[in-house]
Amino acid sequence: MVTLEDLMRAGRRLEVGCFACHYHGYVDPAAIALAPDTPTPFAGDRMGCPRCGARNREKGYPLWSRPDARQPGWGG
Numbered sequence: 764m765v766t767l768e769d770l771m772r773a774g775r776r777l778e779v780g781c782f783a784c785h786y787h788g789y790v791d792p793a794a795i796a797l798a799p800d801t802p803t804p805f806a807g808d809r810m811g812c813p814r815c816g817a818r819n820r821e822k823g824y825p826l827w828s829r830p831d832a833r834q835p836g837w838g839g
């Protein structure tokens with residue numbers, strides 16, 4: 764799986780969405796306080812929403828994350 768470190772090396776961002784507040788944005792992976800070997804699909808589970816602070820240990824699992832899909836090649 765693609766990790767945060769892979770994104771940093773490639774100069775890509777992490778795409779993050781939140782169903783709780785409808786946030787959708789692109790986050791610098793170096794600015795996320797998680798281990799660099801965190802797989803991108805799990806980053807959303809472990810970080811808080813940049814806007815509303817929702818977390819996936821709360822009801823509804825509102826956060827999702829994937830490599831920046833505006834750049835082709837790596838998918839989700």
Ligand SMILES: [Zn+2]
Pocket residue numbers: 781782783784785786812813814815816817
């Ligand atoms: Zn949110």
